[in-house]
Every structure is written in C-alpha cells, then in structure tokens.
Amino acid sequence: MTDVGIDAVTYWLPDAAPTLGELERSGALRGAAATLAGFGFRHARVASSESHVDMALYAARDLLGETSTSPEEVDLVLYAGALTSSTTMECGPAPAGSVLQLRDLMDFFKYPVSRLQSELDLTNAAVAGVDQQGCASIFSAIRLARATLIAEPDVRTVLCVSADRLPHGASREVVYNLVSDGACALLMRRGASRNRVIATHQITKGAFWDSGSLENEIIAAYFPTARTVIEETLRKAGVTLDDIDWVIPHNVSLRSWEILLGLIGCPREKLYSDNIGRIGHTIAADNFINLRDATDAGVIRKGDLLLLFTFGYGLNWSCMVLEH
Amino acid sequence: MNGQSARREERRRTILVTGGTGTLGRELVARFTAVNDTAVIVLVRGQANSGASPISAAVTRLRGDVRAGASLGLAPSERAELASTVTDIVHCAAETTFNRPLDDARAVNVEGTKAVLELARDCRRLERVACFSTVYVAGRATGCFAEAAIGGDDGFVNSYEQSKAEMEVVVREAMPDLPVALYRLSTILGDSRTGAVSGFNAVHHALRLLYQGLAPMVPGRANVLVDLIPVDFAADASHALFTRAFEPGRTYHLCSGAARSATLGTLLDATMVAFERHRPAWRKRSIARPALVELDTYELFVRSVEEAGNQVLLQATRAVQAFAYQLAYPKVFDARHAEAALAPFGIVVPPVLDYYERVVRWCVETNWGAPL
Numbered sequence: 062m063t064d065v066g067i068d069a070v071t072y073w074l075p076d077a078a079p080t081l082g083e084l085e086r087s088g089a090l091r092g093a094a095a096t097l098a099g100f101g102f103r104h105a106r107v108a109s110s111e112s113h114v115d116m117a118l119y120a121a122r123d124l125l126g127e128t129s130t131s132p133e134e135v136d137l138v139l140y141a142g143a144l145t146s147s148t149t150m151e152c153g154p155a156p157a158g159s160v161l162q163l164r165d166l167m168d169f170f171k172y173p174v175s176r177l178q179s180e181l182d183l184t185n186a187a188v189a190g191v192d193q194q195g196c197a198s199i200f201s202a203i204r205l206a207r208a209t210l211i212a213e214p215d216v217r218t219v220l221c222v223s224a225d226r227l228p229h230g231a232s233r234e235v236v237y238n239l240v241s242d243g244a245c246a247l248l249m250r251r252g253a254s255r256n257r258v259i260a261t262h263q264i265t266k267g268a269f270w271d272s273g274s275l276e277n278e279i280i281a282a283y284f285p286t287a288r289t290v291i292e293e294t295l296r297k298a299g300v301t302l303d304d305i306d307w308v309i310p311h312n313v314s315l316r317s318w319e320i321l322l323g324l325i326g327c328p329r330e331k332l333y334s335d336n337i338g339r340i341g342h343t344i345a346a347d348n349f350i351n352l353r354d355a356t357d358a359g360v361i362r363k364g365d366l367l368l369l370f371t372f373g374y375g376l377n378w379s380c381m382v383l384e385h
Numbered sequence: 386m387n388g389q390s391a392r393r394e395e396r397r398r399t400i401l402v403t404g405g406t407g408t409l410g411r412e413l414v415a416r417f418t419a420v421n422d423t424a425v426i427v428l429v430r431g432q433a434n435s436g437a438s439p440i441s442a443a444v445t446r447l448r449g450d451v452r453a454g455a456s457l458g459l460a461p462s463e464r465a466e467l468a469s470t471v472t473d474i475v476h477c478a479a480e481t482t483f484n485r486p487l488d489d490a491r492a493v494n495v496e497g498t499k500a501v502l503e504l505a506r507d508c509r510r511l512e513r514v515a516c517f518s519t520v521y522v523a524g525r526a527t528g529c530f531a532e533a534a535i536g537g538d539d540g541f542v543n544s545y546e547q548s549k550a551e552m553e554v555v556v557r558e559a560m561p562d563l564p565v566a567l568y569r570l571s572t573i574l575g576d577s578r579t580g581a582v583s584g585f586n587a588v589h590h591a592l593r594l595l596y597q598g599l600a601p602m603v604p605g606r607a608n609v610l611v612d613l614i615p616v617d618f619a620a621d622a623s624h625a626l627f628t629r630a631f632e633p634g635r636t637y638h639l640c641s642g643a644a645r646s647a648t649l650g651t652l653l654d655a656t657m658v659a660f661e662r663h664r665p666a667w668r669k670r671s672i673a674r675p676a677l678v679e680l681d682t683y684e685l686f687v688r689s690v691e692e693a694g695n696q697v698l699l700q701a702t703r704a705v706q707a708f709a710y711q712l713a714y715p716k717v718f719d720a721r722h723a724e725a726a727l728a729p730f731g732i733v734v735p736p737v738l739d740y741y742e743r744v745v746r747w748c749v750e751t752n753w754g755a756p757l
Contacts, residue, residue, distance in 0.1 A: 092693070092694070096692055096693060096694070099692055100689070100692075237693050266671035267671075268669055268670050268671040269671065277599060277695065277697045277698055277701075278597075278598045278599065278672075280601070280695075280698060281598055281599050281600065281601040281698070281701075282598060282601070282671070282672065282673050283601065284601045284602055284676055284686075285601055285602065285673035285674060285675055285676040286673045288676050289673070316685070316689050317689070319685060320682055320685050320686050320689065323678060323679060323681065323682030323685065324602065324676050324678050324682060
C-alpha cells in the first residue's frame with residue numbers, strides 16, 4: 062500500500078491564557094476550579110477578536126510558510142470543525158455572539174473552507190468540510206486525505222485544517238474538561254518524510270447523539286469503547302501496545318487518561334501529557350498540537366510508533382497509529 | 386388433652402424462623418410448612434413486613450426484632466412460650482446490604498445472632514439451630530477457601546462480610562453448648578426454574594446498571610470465577626441438611642464451586658446476549674460491555690467520580706463497588722462436606738449458565754420488579 066503521512070504540523074493558539082481561578086471568578090466554569098485542577102488542568106486559551114476561520118488561516122499560512130509549499134501545490138483542502146458553528150462563517154464581529162445567529166439566508170452558504178482557499182490562493186485545490194464528529198473531525202479528515210492520496214494519483218498534497226472556538230461567554234467546562242480555542246493545520250503527502258499513517262479506526266455510536274441529556278451514559282460509554290477502538294487500531298496496524306513508543310493524547314483530563322491507560326494496560330510514562338495543564342482541550346486540534354510540541358522538544362524520534370486517540374461527540378471514538 | 390394427643394404434641398416440631406420473609410427464609414418456610422407435624426413460627430419485623438409477606442396461613446407470625454436484644458422485641462409471655470415449645474431455630478435474619486455502616490450491619494448480624502442464641506439456650510426442647518452465613522466471610526482471601534476455614538485474615542471487602550465473620554465467631558463460641566450448624570451461602574441469583582428473583586441483591590443492581598449503560602468498568606479479570614447459586618438450590622440444600630442430615634458443629638458451603646461457576650468474562654458476555662435477545666431495542670442503545678480493569682484503575686475512576694460530584698455515577702459506582710470488589714480477590718469455595726452430605730438426597734447445584742439467562746430475562750421483562 063502507498064505510504065501516506067503527515068509531513069508537517071502547525072498550530073495557532075490565542076495568547077490569552079487565563080488560569081482556572083480567573084475563569085472561575087468570571088463565571089466561565091460550571092463547577093469548581095479545584096476539581097478541574099485535580100484533573101490536571103491549569104490554563105485555558107481563549108480567543109478574543111479572532112474567529113475560528115481566522116485561527117484556521119493563521120495555522121494554515123504558517124504551515125505553507127514553514128514547509129515552503131507554494132499554494133498551487135495543494136490539491137485538496139479538508140476543513141474540520143468540531144462545533145456546528147465551526148462549519149459556518151462568523152457573522153459580524155466574532156465576539157458579538159454565536160456564529161449560528163445568522164442574519165441572512167445567504168449566510169448559510171458562506172463556508173470557511175472556501176474563504177481559506179481564497180485567502181491562501183490555493184487555486185488548484187478542491188475543498189471540502191469534515192464535521193459532525195466533534196473532536197474526532199480532524200481524524201476523519203486525515204483518514205479521508207489518506208484514502209484520497211492512495212486512490213487518486215493526481216492528488217499529491219492535502220491540507221487538513223481544524224479550528225474551533227467556543228461562542229463568546231460560553232462555559233469553558235464541558236464534562237469535567239477545560240476547553241480552549243485553537244486551530245491546527247497538517248500537510249499530508251504520499252511518501253511523507255515522517256508520521257506515516259499505519260492504521261486508523263473509528264467507532265460511531267449515534268444512539269448517543271443527544272449528548273446533553275445522556276451525559277452520564279456517555280461518560281460510562283467512553284472508557285470501554287475507547288479501549289475497543291484502541292485495540293482494533295493496534296490490530297489493524299499489526300502492533301501491540303508494547304510496540305508503541307508514545308501515546309499522543311487529546312487534552313481531556315489527565316485523570317481520565319490515567320484511567321484509560323490503566324484500562325488498556327499502558328504505562329503512564331508513554332503518555333505525552335505536557336500540554337494538558339498548559340493548554341487545555343482545544344477540541345479538535347489537541348493531538349496535533351501535542352505531536353508538534355513533542356517533535357520540537359525532541360521527545361519523539363524518527364521511527365517512533367505513536368498512538369493518537371481522540372473522542373468526539375456524536376459519539377465518535379477515533380484512533381490512529383503513526384510512524385514518526 | 387388426652388395422653389395420645391399429648392404425645393403427638395410432644396413429637397410435633399416447632400420451628401422458629403427469623404428472616405422468614407427474606408429471599409431464603411420464605412423458601413424455607415414453604416418447605417417447613419409442607420410437613421404436617423411441623424408448626425412454623427416466623428419472627429417478623431414491623432406491621433408492614435408482616436402485611437406484605439406472602440407467608441402461608443399455616444404460619445404463625447410473631448412480631449419481633451432480632452436487634453432488640455435478648456427479648457427479641459417479644460412480650461415476656463411470648464418469649465416464654467417460644468422457650469417452652471421451639472424445637473428448631475432457623476436464623477436467616479440478616480442485614481445483607483453490602484455497604485451499610487459497620488455498626489448497622491453488626492446490630493443485625495452479630496448482636497441479633499447473640500439474641501437468637503440466647504433464646505436457643507432457654508429453649509427446653511431445642512434440638513437444632515441453623516445459622517446462615519456467607520461464603521464471603523473469606524473476605525479478601527484468594528485461592529481455595531475451605532468449609533473449615535475461618536475468614537478475615539486478609540481483611541474484608543465490605544461491612545456485610547465483616548459482620549458475618551464476626552457473627553460466625555459468636556456461633557462457634559456457642560457450638561459447645563448448643564446444637565448449631567453454620568450454612569454459608571454463595572450469592573443467590575434467582576430461581577433456576579423460572580428465573581424469578583424474590584429479593585434483589587448487589588448482583589441484580591449491577592445488572593440493572595449494566596442495562597442502563599451506567600457501568601463503564603468492573604474490577605476483576607475475565608477468567609475470575611463468579612460463584613452464584615439459585616435460590617431453589619439454596620433452600621433445598623439447607624432444608625435437607627437441616628432436617629434430614631443435621632450435624633451440629635458443622636459448617637457447610639452452599640455454593641457452585643469451580644465446576645459449576647462461570648467466569649466473569651463469560652457472564653458479562655451472557656448478560657449482553659440476554660439483554661439483546663430479550664429486549665431487542667436495547668441493542669440500538671449501543672451500550673458497551675463494561676471493561677474489566679485492575680482494582681487500582683477502578684478505584685481511580687471511583688475517586689474521580691467522587692471528586693466530580695456526579696451523583697448518578699457516584700451511586701452507580703458504589704453499587705458496583707459493593708459487589709464487584711470481591712472479584713478482585715479471586716477465590717474458589719470448597720464444598721466437599723456439603724456435597725457429600727447432599728449426595729444421598731440427589732441435591733446438586735446446577736451450573737450457573739444453565740439458568741443465568743432465565744434470571745436476566747426475568748429482570749429485563751419485569752424491569753427489575755418495577756412496573757414498566
């Protein structure tokens with residue numbers, strides 16, 4: 062099978078990094094800051110005037126610049142968004158409120174990915190949105206990118222972008238997790254120099270679509286299904302957990318990761334957890350922010366096998382094994 | 386009263402049953418009343434219990450409470466009457482909730498037993514006493530647990546186990562003076578023929594949580610044997626051992642043992658299959674089979690739920706915790722004395738998988754005894 066990999070990763074985070082205490086005082090938490098601190102969180106990243114599309118643009122522009130990729134080289138753009146609001150353009154100044162309060166029918170036809178293509182001069186690129194899978198959306202974008210690169214010889218470079226920001230004033234706490242705004246961009250190519258995608262697997266349980274009323278059932282479903290999807294991904298990759306050098310997480314609570322690691326029998330030392338406290342859970346960009354930082358820090362090395370797992374509402378459990 | 390009827394009266398057995406409205410007690414009372422020359426007196430607690438009880442009309446109800454001390458909550462005349470007539474005492478009354486405060490469990494299981502044994506000492510016609518315990522007095526011990534063994538060296542998983550072990554100390558101390566036998570029961574699941582459950586315990590609560598999708602994980606390994614018995618076996622076996630093969634000073638294990646138990650993994654699979662088969666719509670809910678985890682992982686999850694203050698999951702984890710912690714201490718119960726004593730009567734515990742699905746089906750179809 063043709064080797065496809067993630068050649069480069071960039072991300073963009075807002076500068077504002079309020080502490081849990083500051084968030085609590087501003088009414089941005091549902092529960093107590095102490096509880097979230099016990100679960101491993103310290104700061105959230107909160108966008109000010111930047112919209113999700115702005116953040117996507119920043120991350121993608123950096124990616125093209127860093128990799129000296131000319132815009133004409135990009136053949137396909139896959140734009141992932143976890144929140145339903147992330148699939149529309151912002152209307153008016155982003156801080157003014159929910160982007161779903163669209164004023165005009167034609168606003169429903171304004172797409173972030175089209176603006177991205179236009180702003181970045183990606184004139185040769187076809188574009189598509191990947192959404193409705195919560196935080197697993199970017200994993201699906203990667204899966205689709207890989208499939209396209211394998212199936213279509215004339216597609217050589219795919220740009221995957223993911224960006225989300227919570228509506229202004231929304232609670233920063235979702236099911237005992239601290240949520241941040243942010244974006245990431247990935248460049249996928251055949252014969253990539255690193256991060257070869259060995260296997261992917263996803264489980265969707267639509268029965269839990271009404272996430273607001275099934276919170277307890279979702280928490281209960283999370284762990285056993287996470288184990289199942291991880292085990293199936295490892296099986297597809299033809300490796301075992303012993304072969305995995307690093308687990309690159311989504312930045313949900315460190316506590317939940319410790320439980321999940323116990324469930325799958327993985328040593329805590331294999332978890333790259335530096336960003337959970339520092340950044341929080343950026344919805345759909347976590348794993349790749351962590352991949353980039355772990356790479357820059359020299360934590361992961363060429364040839365390391367990486368296990369990336371995420372979970373998105375909908376409900377979706379997604380996992381992949383990469384060879385760095 | 387002429388001489389003949391007086392002799393008949395002397396021969397007549399009078400059995401006092403405590404806990405006669407409970408899961409096992411009710412079954413035993415039904416068996417005792419099937420014999421013509423037996424008078425059955427059931428000590429019942431409070432008006433509500435006696436009113437709700439389906440005990441046969443052939444049974445005399447006596448309102449009392451084993452927690453009331455030596456009087457058993459009876460009038461002096463009632464207690465004196467028992468002391469002069471009772472030939473057999475079957476002490477089933479127990480606090481069987483696993484996670485009650487220890488003092489509450491002791492009040493029934495230890496102090497209540499002392500009060501019953503005190504009455505036994507006063508009974509002039511006394512021939513035999515049965516005290517019911519649990520095989521889980523083994524506590525945190527692992528490996529093979531014999532009928533002669535005394536549990537607790539490794540500590541206990543819950544207050545029920547501890548209080549029952551303390552009860553056994555009281556019973557053993559009484560054995561030199563009284564004709565007492567101990568019957569240690571395994572966890573009672575339901576009726577092997579109908580699947581009916583007359584008293585829900587921690588296993589049934591755990592099954593309900595699993596059905597509701599609120600049981601993400603269970604501490605234990607897939608190959609751990611789970612010892613369960615049907616109520617009809619528990620009643621048939623203890624009835625036979627007590628009435629037809631009574632041996633004072635003996636301790637019997639009424640359990641499935643290694644040969645007739647199933648593993649935790651097998652039972653979980655059988656549960657999921659039964660849910661799907663008997664409530665096809667359940668499959669659409671995509672509820673995952675709970676993960677089997679090490680105890681430390683489970684405890685971390687419980688601690689997280691506590692810290693998060695999630696009341697629904699807190700209740701769910703505590704319910705699972707009460708039962709499932711025992712699974713983290715794998716053990717097999719040796720029952721050779723009971724099996725040998727029961728062999729002449731042809732009483733053998735059925736393999737759990739022969740009736741497990743019937744019980745799960747009963748739970749599902751009756752919504753755990755609640756109206757649908």
